[in-house]
Amino acid sequence: MAWWLAKRSIDHVVLERGEVANSWRTERWDSLRLLTPNWQSRLPGYGYLGTDPDGFRTMPETIDFLERYAKVIAAPVRSHTNVTSVRSNASGYEIVTHDGSWQCEAVVIATGACNIPQVPALAQAVPAAITTLTPMQYRNPGQLEQSGVLVVGASATGAQIADEIHRSGRPVTLAVGEHVRVPRIYRGKDIQWWMDAIGLLDERYDEVDDLVRARNVPSLQLAGFSDRRTIDLNSLTAIGVKLVGRLAGIVDGRAQFSGSLRNMCALADLKMNRLLDAIDEWAGEHAIDGDVEPPHRFEPTTVEASPPLGLDLTRGQIKTIIWATGFRPDYSWLDVPVVDRKGFIRHDGGIVETPGMYLLGMPFLRRRKSSLIDGAGDDARDLSAHLLSYLSEQTVASRPVRRALSR
Numbered sequence: 001m002a003w004w005l006a007k008r009s010i011d012h013v014v015l016e017r018g019e020v021a022n023s024w025r026t027e028r029w030d031s032l033r034l035l036t037p038n039w040q041s042r043l044p045g046y047g048y049l050g051t052d053p054d055g056f057r058t059m060p061e062t063i064d065f066l067e068r069y070a071k072v073i074a075a076p077v078r079s080h081t082n083v084t085s086v087r088s089n090a091s092g093y094e095i096v097t098h099d100g101s102w103q104c105e106a107v108v109i110a111t112g113a114c115n116i117p118q119v120p121a122l123a124q125a126v127p128a129a130i131t132t133l134t135p136m137q138y139r140n141p142g143q144l145e146q147s148g149v150l151v152v153g154a155s156a157t158g159a160q161i162a163d164e165i166h167r168s169g170r171p172v173t174l175a176v177g178e179h180v181r182v183p184r185i186y187r188g189k190d191i192q193w194w195m196d197a198i199g200l201l202d203e204r205y206d207e208v209d210d211l212v213r214a215r216n217v218p219s220l221q222l223a224g225f226s227d228r229r230t231i232d233l234n235s236l237t238a239i240g241v242k243l244v245g246r247l248a249g250i251v252d253g254r255a256q257f258s259g260s261l262r263n264m265c266a267l268a269d270l271k272m273n274r275l276l277d278a279i280d281e282w283a284g285e286h287a288i289d290g291d292v293e294p295p296h297r298f299e300p301t302t303v304e305a306s307p308p309l310g311l312d313l314t315r316g317q318i319k320t321i322i323w324a325t326g327f328r329p330d331y332s333w334l335d336v337p338v339v340d341r342k343g344f345i346r347h348d349g350g351i352v353e354t355p356g357m358y359l360l361g362m363p364f365l366r367r368r369k370s371s372l373i374d375g376a377g378d379d380a381r382d383l384s385a386h387l388l389s390y391l392s393e394q395t396v397a398s399r400p401v402r403r404a405l406s407r
Contacts, residue, residue, distance in 0.1 A: 001108050001360055002075040003044040003377075004384035010391065014075055015097065017082040021066040023112065027136045028059050031164060033224030035156055036372055037190050041065060044377040046072055054190060056224025087335040092356055105394060106356040106387050109345065113362050113371065115330035119323045120152075125250035127313050132321045135161065141168035147319035148172070150255070150311070152247050154179045155218040158324030159231050163223070165322075166241050173311065173318070174236060176261055177246035180220050181268040181301065184230040186276060187283070188293040191222070195275075198282040201369035202378075205349050208364075215364045218326075233265060233301050244308050253314035257307070265301035273297060329362075350383045356390055358383045 005012045016022060034041070039053035046069050057065060070077055085096040092105040117134035126132055131145070135157050141164060151162040154176040166172040182191050195201050208214045223231040233243060245261035280295045311318065331339050338345050338352050345352055349366045350359045362370060366382055369375030 001110060001376075001380040001384060002077075003073045004380045005387075006073070007044075008384055008388045010384070010388060012076065013102070014077045015081045015083055015095070015102075016077055016079045019079050020070045020077060021063040023114070024059055024063050024066070027114075029135065029138050029161070029164075030059070030140045032160070033058050033226075034062055034373075035220070035222040035224050036192055036374065037224075040192055040196070040372070040374045042374050042377065043069055044073075044380070054228070055226070083333055085333055085335050088354065093336075105391060106358070108358045108360055108383070108387075109331075109334070109352075110360040111329065111331075113329050114327035116328050117323060118326040118328045120247070120325060122247070122250050123321075123323065125253075126321060127253045129316075130313060130319060130321055132323065134323050138322055141165050141170060144170060145319040146170060148317045149320045149322065150175065150313075150318050151322045151324055153177065153324030153326070154221070154233065155324070155326075156220060156222055158322075159221050159233075159236065160223045161322055161324060162236055162241055163231055163239070166236070166239055171240070171242070172236075173242040173244055174233075175244050175247040175255075175257060176233065176264060177258075178218055178264060179233075179268050180218050181232050181272045182220050182222060182275065183232075183272075183298060184222060184225075184228055186279065187295065190228070191220075194279045196374075198279060200275075200278075201367065201372075201375070203368045205364055205366050211364070214368070215362075217363075234299060237302060242308075243303065244311070250313070253312065255311040255313055257309050257311070259307075259309060261307045262303045265303050269300050350379060351386055356387075358387060 002012065002014050019025060033056040035056070037054050038048045038050060038057060041048055041057070069075075081097050081099055083095060083097050085094075086107060086109075087094050087096075091103060093103070093107045095102040095104060095107065117136055119134060123132060138161060144165065146169070148171045149165050150173045151158050151165070152175045154162075154174055158174065162172045162174045184191060186194060205211055205214075221232050225231070229235070237243060243261060245258035245264070247255060248258045249256040276295070276297065283289050283292060328343055329345075331343065331345065334345075336354055336357065338347075338354050338357065340346055345359050347353065347359045350362075352359055359365065360379060360383060361376060364370055366379045367375055370379050
């Protein structure tokens with residue numbers, strides 16, 4: 001957004017509670033890599049410059065990439081500036097920080113969707129002897145007891161953490177709910193290459209039938225492993241991970257699992273094959289069938305005949321539970337009445353219902369790729385154009401303010 005605001009000659013400042021890439025520095029586990037290939041980190045005026053475009057960045061490399069971008073575009077970042085309140089007033093917005101206040105005509109909220117781990121209420125019933133962690137607290141298997149681990153949630157985060165912990169010698173049980181299965185490589189190309197090529201990632205928010213549903217689809221079961229291997233439930237059971245259904249409750253120390261595991265897996269397989277069908281159709285229409293490997297399909301997800309419906313957590317076999325159950329944004333500092341009862345900002349493609357306020361970096365904000373690094377630039381281009389139009393319509397008053405403020 002800072003790049004686009006500068007290009008449109010809009011005076012602005014970026015307020016950051018920590019350092020550039022603060023979340024990547026402080027809220028990620030050690031082995032995490034981006035699940036998008038290096039070539040896909042395309043930002044306005046900047047992109048991947050290395051020799052491994054199909055590789056996946058480690059966390060230190062991701063931090064370095066974002067730091068260098070901020071320097072290259074000379075983004076006016078004020079680091080270690082924690083915003084405690086944003087409120088509207090007669091001239092726009094007042095931004096209160098621990099280091100003073102700012103006045104601006106427009107504000108861009110770019111704090112992301114993953115501020116607070118979304119831990120289910122049933123977690124309160126976990127026996128006291130069991131350690132519970134969120135992905136923000138988990139760093140590596142070494143911090144866990146040498147005993148069984150229950151990972152709750154089988155999207156990208158849960159699948160990756162389950163894989164790592166089980167390979168460390170700690171038996172893992174994975175509670176599986178709704179998930180999105182995709183192969184890492186299909187017909188010799190990365191699945192992200194295919195989704196980019198067929199236009200799926202550029203699908204707009206005003207082109208889908210059920211936007212609420214689209215914005216709440218779980219993350220793809222993908223990982224940025226250096227060997228580009230696929231991570232899915234079959235790969236996890238192949239190394240010994242135990243699958244159970246969605247965690248539905250904990251009563252008297254006994255975990256209760258849904259009996260929907262087989263159906264959830266069948267639905268994920270069905271949706272994956274629909275995506276592969278769309279890829280094959282596009283490849284045929286664009287005459288590239290001869291340039292890539294032939295079409296093929298993957299084995300259905302293997303589920304045992306009668307998956308366990310319960311697990312006694314008091315017997316000592318499980319010593320750790322990791323809640324890979326998603327995240328939610330934190331708008332406790334936002335003193336403008338634009339947050340709905342579920343804790344999300346009401347907006348139309350990032351244009352918040354109160355004039356002069358914008359949202360950036362949320363799932364399917366304006367495009368299916370909005371939550372990816374690769375999607376931020378296109379969304380920022382659109383929203384900065386609207387912001388410029390908004391400022392142009394305002395009565396120009398003589399006051400020493402910043403024209404736009406990006407947090």
